[in-house]
Amino acid sequence: MKVDRRSFLSLLIGGAAGTALSPLPWKLTDDLSIWTQNWPWTPVPQRGESYYETTTCTLCPGGCGVKVRKIDERCVKIEGADEHPVNKGGVCILGLSGLQLLYGPTRIKTPLKRVGEKGEGKWRSISWQEALDELASRLKQVRSKGTPEKAACLLDGIDGTVGRLFQRLMTVYGSPNLFCMPAAEDASKAALKLAGGSAVRAGFDLEEADFVLSFGCGLLDGWGSPVRVFKANSSWKDGHTTVVQVEPRLSNTAAKADHWLAVKPGSEAELALAMANVIIGRNLYDSEFISNYCDNFEGLKRLVALHTPETAAAATGLGPETIVKWAVEFARASRPVALYGRGQGRASAGSLRDCMAIMLLNALVGGFNRSGGMWIVPEYDYIAWQEPELDEVARAGLERPRADGSGGGKDGLTLSLVQRLLGTDAEQLPEVLMVARCNPVYSLAGSGGVEDNFRKIPFVVSFSSFMDETAAMADLVLPEHLYLETLEDVPVSAGLNFPLIGLCRPVTEPQFNTMALGEIVIRLAGIMGGTVAGAFQWDDYETCLKETLENKWETLEEQGFWYDSGFRPPAWDQAFGDAGGKFRLAGGKIDEILEAEEITPAGDPAQFPLVLVPYDSIRLANGYIGDPPFMIKSVWDDVLEGKDVCIQINPATARKYAVAEGKVVHLVTPVGKARVKVHLDEAVMPGIVCIPRGLGHTAYDAYLAGKGINVNALIGSMEEAASGFDAAWGIRAKLA
Amino acid sequence: MKQEQTKHRPKRYGMVIDLDKCTGCGSCMVACMAENNVPFKKDESDKLLSITWMRVYKITNGKSFPDSDICYIPRPCQHCAGQHEGHSPCVSVCPATATDYSRETGIVSQIYTRCFGCRYCMAACPYHARYFNWWDPVWPDGMEKYLNPDVSPRMRGVVEKCSFCFHRYQAAKDKAYLEGRRVVEEDEYQTACTQACPAGAIVFGDLNNPDHLVHKLVKPDLKNGGRPRNPEVFRLLERLGTNPKVYYKSSRQWVRKAGDNYLPGEKPGAVIQKSHS
Amino acid sequence: MDSALIPEGVKRCPTWKFLLALAIAGAVLLWGVVAMLMVWFKGLNQTNMNDYYGFALWIWADLAFIALGGGAFFTGLLRYIFGIKELKNIINYAVLIGFICYSSALLILAIDIGQPLRGWFIFWHANVHSMLTEVAFCLSCYFAVLCIEYLPLVLENRQLDRVPFFHNLSHNMHETMAVFAATGAFLSFFHQGSLGGVSGVLFGRPFSFRTGINVWPWTFFLFTWSAAAYGPCFTLSITWLTEKISGKKLVKDNVVELLAKIAGWMIITYVVAKIIDTVYWATVTAPSLGFKWTFFYSNNPLYGKWILLTEIVICGIIPGLLLISGPTRRNPTTRIIALLLGVLGVSINRWVMVLQVMAVPVMSFDKWVLYYPSWQEVATTLLPVAYGVIMILISYRYLPIFPQEAELNPVDSVSASDGVELEDGQQDEKEAQTDGQAVPAEA
């Protein structure tokens, strides 16, 4: 016993000392610390050969050239392509986040067929053959009833081969109901059309301008081709160009402008017309251009006579002398340009009245086709396919009225009156709706009503690569490749003052079981058979693309884009190309448009004392592409707090309605209601409530969904009577 | 001849950010995240828990509508030299030498595998340029494919910060050596944020090299801790003596004033930096 | 049951009471351990710290524990170096409290760091310019000293003391304790100081930054001084609390008063130095960095000038005066008020030097940021408190901590044997006897 206790103690102490002195604990300590440096759950990126491949970014209409850094087969970084004429090495926050879309959890991995209720999120994976057969048979069904017009198609645009393939499909099929999502460009094309131009679009020689008068354009918030405009802005800083921003909120653009004219929202046309009044009244207009190349100056004089600085002062909230001052400065500048398109110019077409009035300012100073001015650029004409042969059904279908009651692109002004096809008040819904590269359920004003309509459409087909809100409401999803996986032409307009076709080419193998959108159309047509198949004689989309771009293909392949570096706009006498070639300043439809009242937001001011104005932010992608995780991470903490979006209101507004910073309130409009947080901001005009677009997604992934509110659900569409454009820029609102 | 000169001179890499041009677009932030494998979480709205080596601050002139004005201040690590070269606020305090000041480049490095997460350096940095990995970094399935092998992803429990994209310097240097050159040219080493900035607001280069644009813009007073001689150029918290290598340029007086703290009645520019040790 | 372990000549509460107390403290301890494990396994995201508050509740607790544990080194210094004999009657307790405080501080550091398994890098890759390196080295060394100081006390346990080796060891250790006390005092001077240096050297933080001598900012000296001044307040407060709970007088008044008087003078001198430091900082240092001192106390919901007033006047000047003036020092009520104010004062000081430093905006466009701890932080901060309670419960029960206890509380076997406690007591005594017989037989 004696020995036991003592030896036990000795053993214990000796053992402890021995272990401590042995290398074991030190080795273990060291190993443990090394283990913390190599935790198996912290990824170790594989090394490999590093190289670049160039392509074109299509995440917005900007058309930037990008290069993708690759390590073996992995894409690891997107950077701007230095030699690209559009972005010259720059790249925007969205473009930089592209790989998160490519590899992100929100991709649709294979064709899907709905099995649950609409929007329930229950799907069955199907093969491409099955998917295409299903769609073809649905389309045939509608056509066999002799009502091909009951099939409709909604796209982001029809400038490139893919858009044209859809257009061709709809034509041979026999439906006039091809629609495009609205954008400010629609208004400017329509305005040019009314002024006498056809098959032309507006481009802006931004870099050379010495005075930029922007009517609410988010030049630094994603307007036009965003990177190009950023670069132009920097050159304005270097070259002392004056930038005047007209806007009720101190946006990024307003903050960086030399002068911010805080006007009441919706009064842009009033301001522009009053400025025109001043310019004419003081004989500051370009008399050479006006008298030789314009029509009906007298008519314009009569029109603007009603819009004096004094009347505009009431509408805009600016002093008459301010209006006079800036009108004079604008007219006296040597290379002034006035710009149209609220925010990014992609939420809606806006009002044709605004667009017309602003374009008139450019006309008055002779700013067309001149250095630093507004250029009238011919529309792309490189897609010259043979007219397709139509059968009886198609001919009859094409004769029927479009669902929007307009003549569409033919004799109407636009293809983008989508609110009449799908909006809250839409009367006749299609039986089959194909949606590509847009997300109407999220993006259209009154999106709640749009979603209801989607439930009513018997068969919705989405070609989306992402599980967006529209795809979620679809019956069939045929996922297309992402831009980094596909080959396609990208004709760029977005305010560019020269023609440029970018080439989007696969920098990686498709990650999933997806297909190029053009290929989908061609295969679908093949299955349809008859004249439909007959109109698509190409073996595949790649052949179609190469044939179409025959003479430009080599250049495209070589440098990744084709452009006319020597492009100069036609002289004034040929600006419109067609007979007479004069710019119509007034008369007929123009008068009707300009004489209309300004669009006032919906709602009773007594009940809804505030005005809700959504705004665009470069850090929030708000179209078909949702914010990838990196971008959402960059959203300011005074915009998004946890799951709540902050409304910006002036402290004076807050005092008046007794709400304080950080308070959770309900924002109520005549069409909806949402929970928001209050953020006080001197950058906002009193009486106005601002919310960013791009939040409030319900689809996509956990990094984007459920954050903030979708402002489109709080706003209804407001048609401008003379044009049919959805010109709603806001809505009346109250805090509760 | 010129090569001989530049060969021996230690480099002081630095940045000038033109706040007149900076649009607050955030490209620099995301370029940095993409380049440097910065992780992200499902909720990043709490900026006190959000790792952004480059963070863009929004400042206002405090005036009311419509005289209010906004300016954006992109803030990478300032790569402070301190009062005597190398005595950066953060480097001097790190107990484990897990962050270091390079006398070759002037870059303040961070060694993730040595950092044990005491966060003293964060307490020391007045610019909040240092970020702690409160969580394990997690990339959604498949997304780890885009990770850059030149920069190791960090583990939970360590501090990280902007490195002036040091791996790009190494790559440029390796390339130069391979080609038998001793000098890394100005355009060979540019940071990811500089490269991405669509406004061209960021200029990066060797402040010690009179041929580099940063030097020309700043006109640094090298005898006086690199204080800018260009009156439109300033540094953040100049008076603390952190001696940063990130400079800002603005034509607006209120912006320049916001760069530092002043007693009532003091005029920016009139105040000479106090030296202390 | 455990009476064989209880020192001779003193009486302890019944085992069930002891076990109940242990159980209560143990429950808190367990809660803390759960939180600690969560922090270790899930990471520091379990806290409410953030990138502005890299240092928060724990670092405050750490600094406060170390300051409060300062009673050990300072009493040791007085006892062994300055040879103030009376203090031998409280030195054991001071050492125990110091031991608890320092082991707690080390534990907290091990929880606080993001990579606990790499904690030793602070020694391996030591950066000698860092105050934290100095802290780590001195703290660990001083903790070793405290262990050495505490060990003989443990060996004096009735049973251990019977082992001749332990008996001789503890005896010899007592002999050489002066050497350790001197080492301890020296080490403490540095680590208390370097803890002050931790925030004092932050020249990027105008609120805490101080000029100083050579590499040492004034806070270096202020921290050492304040630990010496307020540490004994804590020792005395805990002694008072122990007396209240045990219902016995444990240390004679003359000893308490002597230490209280010394603490009083230390506080007064410290506060004078602190006031000078504050005035210099407010009128010279801060303005040279562009700050008016009032800036640090305005525009936020918590930190007002009241905190400065509380720290310096209410918890500095007042307790100092109460302790140096004879009548208030001798009056047990005013004395304990003064001691508790002292404890509060040094805790506020450490709070201010950790948390207010983090809260104050430095860039002109920064904002005040306040923080509140998560329950895991609170639990892990209470963990050492529970651990300390347990340590005191056990040590007090089984070790001859208070040399004067037997004399002050003579055990009367008759009076000790009535009531319910009697049975327990008797039973204990029986066990003690059998046990007690067995041991010598074996030895």
Ligand SMILES: Nc1nc2c(c(=O)[nH]1)N[C@H]1C(S)=C(S)[C@@H](COP(=O)(O)OP(=O)(O)OC[C@H]3O[C@@H](n4cnc5c(=O)[nH]c(N)nc54)[C@H](O)[C@@H]3O)O[C@H]1N2
């Ligand atoms: N194929 C191949 N593999 C090899 C070797 C080889 O020759 N060829 N060599 C082997 C040898 S010998 C070694 S030592 C290892 C080296 O292997 P690693 O240690 O992985 O080496 P690196 O890739 O040089 O650097 C590691 C990381 O440190 C980052 N870094 C650079 N500078 C700093 C800095 O200042 N601070 C911080 N925090 N990070 C920095 C880099 O961006 C990089 O992400 O590789 C081994 N593996």
Ligand SMILES: Nc1nc2c(c(=O)[nH]1)N[C@H]1C(S)=C(S)[C@@H](COP(=O)(O)OP(=O)(O)OC[C@H]3O[C@@H](n4cnc5c(=O)[nH]c(N)nc54)[C@H](O)[C@@H]3O)O[C@H]1N2
């Ligand atoms: N630019 C640049 N320089 C670096 C580094 C860097 O990342 N970039 N990394 C640094 C580091 S971490 C390291 S470890 C060093 C490595 O530097 P070195 O030690 O120079 O490494 P290696 O380039 O691998 O070259 C070793 C040589 O050994 C030869 N060799 C291979 N096997 C054997 C063998 O069995 N016997 C003999 N006799 N020779 C053999 C190889 O052919 C090669 O010529 O480089 C350092 N220098």
Ligand code: SF4
């Ligand atoms: S501006 Fe548009 S096209 Fe250019 S990189 Fe950004 S998203 Fe892509």
Ligand code: SF4
């Ligand atoms: S990328 Fe350039 S413009 Fe955009 S926020 Fe950064 S520095 Fe400013």
Ligand code: SF4
């Ligand atoms: S900015 Fe902060 S992290 Fe960067 S060197 Fe300076 S103190 Fe260190």
Ligand code: SF4
């Ligand atoms: S957190 Fe890391 S880098 Fe910072 S001081 Fe501690 S050990 Fe050094």
Ligand code: SF4
């Ligand atoms: S220099 Fe590199 S690491 Fe630093 S902010 Fe820019 S991109 Fe990020």
